[in-house]
Amino acid sequence: MAKKVIKRKASDNPYHxxxxxxALNYGxxxxxxxxxxxxxxxYLVQFAxxxxxxxxxxxxxxxxxxxxxxxxxxxxxxxAVFDMHLSDEELIVHLSExxxxxxxxxxxxxxxxxxxxxxxxxxxxxxxRTAYDCELVDYNEENGGYxxxxxxxxx
Amino acid sequence: MISCTEFIPAYSxxxxxxxxxxxxxxxxxxxxxxxxAFLTNLKDLVVEQGIEGCWTYWSKxxxxxxxxxxMELDDEKGEFSIDMHACxxxxxxxxxNHIEPYRDYCEHCxxxxxxxxxxxxxxxxxxxxxxxFATCRLTVSKIKP
Numbered sequence: 001m002a003k004k005v006i007k008r009k010a011s012d013n014p015y016h017x018x019x020x021x022x023a024l025n026y027g028x029x030x031x032x033x034x035x036x037x038x039x040x041x042x043y044l045v046q047f048a049x050x051x052x053x054x055x056x057x058x059x060x061x062x063x064x065x066x067x068x069x070x071x072x073x074x075x076x077x078x079x080a081v082f083d084m085h086l087s088d089e090e091l092i093v094h095l096s097e098x099x100x101x102x103x104x105x106x107x108x109x110x111x112x113x114x115x116x117x118x119x120x121x122x123x124x125x126x127x128x129r130t131a132y133d134c135e136l137v138d139y140n141e142e143n144g145g146y147x148x149x150x151x152x153x154x155x
Numbered sequence: 156m157i158s159c160t161e162f163i164p165a166y167s168x169x170x171x172x173x174x175x176x177x178x179x180x181x182x183x184x185x186x187x188x189x190x191x192a193f194l195t196n197l198k199d200l201v202v203e204q205g206i207e208g209c210w211t212y213w214s215k216x217x218x219x220x221x222x223x224x225x226m227e228l229d230d231e232k233g234e235f236s237i238d239m240h241a242c243x244x245x246x247x248x249x250x251x252n253h254i255e256p257y258r259d260y261c262e263h264c265x266x267x268x269x270x271x272x273x274x275x276x277x278x279x280x281x282x283x284x285x286x287x288f289a290t291c292r293l294t295v296s297k298i299k300p
Contacts, residue, residue, distance in 0.1 A: 003227065003229045005226070005228075007224070008217065010222065010243065013218045014221060015221040016159065016219060017162075017216065020163075023189065027189070030185055039176065043172045046171075047165050050254055051254060077160055078159070098156055100157075118156065
């Protein structure tokens, strides 16, 4: 067989590597099995506190619109089926099924029993020290779909 | 949901977290676990296709990661290489102003793939001397009997 060569520029392809969901799932499960559920939460708080600090600032500055815009962008990248309802007081986010969970299952990978913490803990941390809070109202273990409610804290 | 486009900082923070909770040895232990559990697709491809399995595996992953690279396969010589001109993962980590990359971030690429390929009879080399600029060179060659 002749020698094969390919050259690619970053701009040649969109950035979407769904196997990263699987790698994160293994990371979560490793922590859970080696250090326990609290360590999973502690890690996700650390990650969310660092990585989503610009989103937290936007939440303080623009309110729930910032969260809505963030998830619209994320779900579009992930080709997710979702709907959102925004009012003055709350934002309801409904993800029909998680592209992450469905990708892992399609690849034959076991989804960690604490994978839902990537939704619950991360979004609570984004809201921490803002005027808002978040609760995971519903989570479907089968397909990773969920209903998240962001709301204004009562003073 | 954490998007797959947000995975790299999550990964880097995970390494930092494990090292802070335990030590560097525990981070290496996690990489070994990840290699065994997660890279079964690379292993299966190389078992099935020989060194061309490397080509098949990285053609897909690096395209999905929107990497800037040159990849070569010389099947007759049993040589495969990737010149990573701009690693999308390290590049992103270096671009963030609000995230400090894990000190030994690029080391995971050395351990994860080496652990799959060496037991299959391949020499695995990764030049990490320029990872501060998000570039590296990976070579895989068939060890001749």
